[in-house]
Amino acid sequence: MSHTLVIPTDSLERQNQKLLKIAETLMRRVEQSPAESGLAYAQFERAALLEEEVRNRTFDLEQALDQLNLTHNQLAQANAATETARADLSNAIETIHDGFALFNANDTLVMCNSRFGKWMRDVHPRLLPGLKFKTYVQLVSHSNDLALPKGVSPGQWAKRRMLHHREKHAVFNSRIAGQRWLQISEQRTNDGGTVILQTDVTDMMRLERRERDRLLDDQARLIRATLDHLDQGVCIFDTSNLLAGSNQRASELLTLPMHLLTLGSRAERLHQFLHDHGQFPDPNSATRLRDWMVRKNNRTPLSFEVLIGARALTAFAQQMPDGGFVISFTDITTERRAARALAEANESLERRVVERTLELEAALGDAERANASKTRFVAAASHDLMQPLSAAKLYMASLTEGIRNPELLSHLDKATNALAGVEDILEALLDISKLDSGQVAVDLTDVALGDMLGQLSDELAPLAAQKGLDFRIVLPSATVRSDATFLRRILQNLISNAVRYTTRGKILVGGRRHGNTLRIEIHDTGPGIPQDQHQRVFDEFHRLNTPSRPTEGVGLGLTIVKRACDLLDHPLHLRSEVGRTIFSVVLPLSNPQETRDPAPIEGYGQAALPSAIVLLIENDTGLRSALTVALEAWGLDVFACASEREAMSLLQEVDIAPDLVIADYQLDDGLLGSDAITHLRQQHGPLPACLITANRNPELAMLCKTISADLLHKPINPADLRQLLLNRLPTA
Numbered sequence: 001m002s003h004t005l006v007i008p009t010d011s012l013e014r015q016n017q018k019l020l021k022i023a024e025t026l027m028r029r030v031e032q033s034p035a036e037s038g039l040a041y042a043q044f045e046r047a048a049l050l051e052e053e054v055r056n057r058t059f060d061l062e063q064a065l066d067q068l069n070l071t072h073n074q075l076a077q078a079n080a081a082t083e084t085a086r087a088d089l090s091n092a093i094e095t096i097h098d099g100f101a102l103f104n105a106n107d108t109l110v111m112c113n114s115r116f117g118k119w120m121r122d123v124h125p126r127l128l129p130g131l132k133f134k135t136y137v138q139l140v141s142h143s144n145d146l147a148l149p150k151g152v153s154p155g156q157w158a159k160r161r162m163l164h165h166r167e168k169h170a171v172f173n174s175r176i177a178g179q180r181w182l183q184i185s186e187q188r189t190n191d192g193g194t195v196i197l198q199t200d201v202t203d204m205m206r207l208e209r210r211e212r213d214r215l216l217d218d219q220a221r222l223i224r225a226t227l228d229h230l231d232q233g234v235c236i237f238d239t240s241n242l243l244a245g246s247n248q249r250a251s252e253l254l255t256l257p258m259h260l261l262t263l264g265s266r267a268e269r270l271h272q273f274l275h276d277h278g279q280f281p282d283p284n285s286a287t288r289l290r291d292w293m294v295r296k297n298n299r300t301p302l303s304f305e306v307l308i309g310a311r312a313l314t315a316f317a318q319q320m321p322d323g324g325f326v327i328s329f330t331d332i333t334t335e336r337r338a339a340r341a342l343a344e345a346n347e348s349l350e351r352r353v354v355e356r357t358l359e360l361e362a363a364l365g366d367a368e369r370a371n372a373s374k375t376r377f378v379a380a381a382s383h384d385l386m387q388p389l390s391a392a393k394l395y396m397a398s399l400t401e402g403i404r405n406p407e408l409l410s411h412l413d414k415a416t417n418a419l420a421g422v423e424d425i426l427e428a429l430l431d432i433s434k435l436d437s438g439q440v441a442v443d444l445t446d447v448a449l450g451d452m453l454g455q456l457s458d459e460l461a462p463l464a465a466q467k468g469l470d471f472r473i474v475l476p477s478a479t480v481r482s483d484a485t486f487l488r489r490i491l492q493n494l495i496s497n498a499v500r501y502t503t504r505g506k507i508l509v510g511g512r513r514h515g516n517t518l519r520i521e522i523h524d525t526g527p528g529i530p531q532d533q534h535q536r537v538f539d540e541f542h543r544l545n546t547p548s549r550p551t552e553g554v555g556l557g558l559t560i561v562k563r564a565c566d567l568l569d570h571p572l573h574l575r576s577e578v579g580r581t582i583f584s585v586v587l588p589l590s591n592p593q594e595t596r597d598p599a600p601i602e603g604y605g606q607a608a609l610p611s612a613i614v615l616l617i618e619n620d621t622g623l624r625s626a627l628t629v630a631l632e633a634w635g636l637d638v639f640a641c642a643s644e645r646e647a648m649s650l651l652q653e654v655d656i657a658p659d660l661v662i663a664d665y666q667l668d669d670g671l672l673g674s675d676a677i678t679h680l681r682q683q684h685g686p687l688p689a690c691l692i693t694a695n696r697n698p699e700l701a702m703l704c705k706t707i708s709a710d711l712l713h714k715p716i717n718p719a720d721l722r723q724l725l726l727n728r729l730p731t732a
Helices: 012-032 037-095 133-141 154-166 202-229 248-254 267-277 285-294 333-399 406-437 449-466 484-501 557-568 621-633 644-654 673-684 698-707 718-728
Strands: 099-103 109-112 169-176 180-188 194-200 233-237 243-246 302-308 311-319 325-331 444-448 470-474 479-483 506-514 517-524 572-577 580-588 613-617 637-641 660-664 689-693 710-713
Touching: 012 037, 037 109, 133 154, 154 169, 154 180, 180 202, 233 248, 248 311, 248 325, 267 285, 285 302, 311 333, 444 449, 444 484, 449 470, 449 484, 449 506, 479 484, 479 580, 484 506, 484 517, 484 557, 484 580, 484 698, 557 572, 613 621, 613 644, 613 673, 621 637, 637 644, 644 673, 660 673, 673 689, 673 698, 689 698, 698 710, 710 718
Parallel strands: 470 506, 613 637, 613 660, 660 689, 689 710
Antiparallel strands: 099 109, 099 194, 169 180, 180 194, 233 243, 233 325, 302 311, 311 325, 444 479, 506 517, 517 580, 572 580
16 A cells, blocks of 8 residues: 555655655654554554565665666766767867868768868858858858959859759869968768868969969970971961961061061051052952951951062961961962963963864774774674575585485584684674674673573583583572673683683583672683783683694684673683683572573484474575575475565465564665564464574564564574474474
């Protein structure tokens, strides 16, 4: 029941005092009323209990006091350590030669040393702990000891200072009265506070300025030396158009009086001198120069010429970044004299060039006429020679059908080979004539290499077999973009040369793809071509190892190959060593949807011709007779006519339509075989037809495609003619 006598929230001392007073009061009452012994005993007992509780509370109080004393001792030690640390920190920052200040995360000054802000006597006494950073900046911005930059107000300076304060780390310089400089370094702490260091860099700035002044002096001396050694005269004017410098060459070129080139002279005096003593080739130059000098900004570079006495000068004026400008004068008297002399020489030369041009035009006209005459002569001569040559070949082809004597067959074979050699020479001369004329029409089409090389293989494989050569063509199925006629001529010459000059070994024709191109290579194991002859082999009539038989070439094959490759833009390469030669031609791929593998052509002697009627229109009597003999020897009926009129009359008389029409392209009286074929078809329906001609113009090939007719070139190869008949004549 002790809790009813004391208040638990009282301190132990207070509770003990109350209990002692209660015990004392009870004891006194017991002594004063002995009669009431029972009640007194109860009160005594209660007093004893209270005394026990007092002792317990007293013990607790003593323990609490001991703990409190211990805590007070520890707090005193901690305060002492804190004061010691603060004193050490104060002593430490006080030993720093720079001004030091620490602001907490709330931008409140925590502490600073005595050097912080000491250069501002009106601000330094107010730099006490608790000062806000913004207030500190306002005090500094209005300090009498702060040297504000020109044109910057205290408010602007304070705004810039607060911008630096936003950065995590900032370093900048501030100028203090008395020509002193402070470097301010501001760094953020980890808890968001700010540390500021103020370092006096006056000595460094003064040293730097002295060094800069020395460099400027050296630079000025260097500029002066440079100006004095320039061949141009130079005048430099400041922003007020006052002369800031010039060199001796300027006065020499302008012949100016000395008082006009003294420092501080106005630019207008120079303009007036030029106006009074100079002559401007362009009358507007003086006005433009005056306006240019008056204008202060946006002056574009200005150039003009002026004559001072007998001296010609060119002037160039340009504005400098600071608003001033520079005018330079260059002596061009020698150049102008040379230009006049050159102009006079040019006039004389132009007259001579005109005279020579007229002479050259006349000579060129003569040369062109001679070249055209030569081309026409070669074409006409080739055409005229092809007629009897074709007739001779056809006669010989017809003789093979009836001769059985081996000796006669051998002579006939030699004669045929001789005629083939003549044919090669004529074709080569005709090709060279075309290429030299510069009027060759190129017909670029998609060419199936497989078909073309298959035909060349059929032509040349028997010759290689006769010499015991291993002859192979290995080519990927491909279609290239080229002129079919010229490409066949290129490949035929290269492969036939390989067969001609290889005596043993092998000949390999292959292809290699390189991106969008195909490289065709012709390998042979012939004698090889020496390195010093690699360019000469493409010259006309140049042969290394002359064959024993003159019919084996005259040295025009590679010339035609080179010129045709240049015309078609097909790169041609040669690699050769002893026992090995490689010619290669690079062709562009046309990437068709489908490509065909080469298919060999059947030999003309392996299939019999069907019985048929052939209408032959040929104005040359010899060739007409030879063709008739050859066709009849193959079992065909031939209606041989010299003109379209004769053919029309004959067909009307016999009232029979032919199975095939063979017509020469160039007939008598300027008539054309193509027109004759068209007229015959109008009378007798869609007759199969073939044009024969010595003209290799690509336009003829297009004409034959247009009228759906085959084309055979003279001299006519009997094998080609027989194959044509097999393909076009109707089978039984």
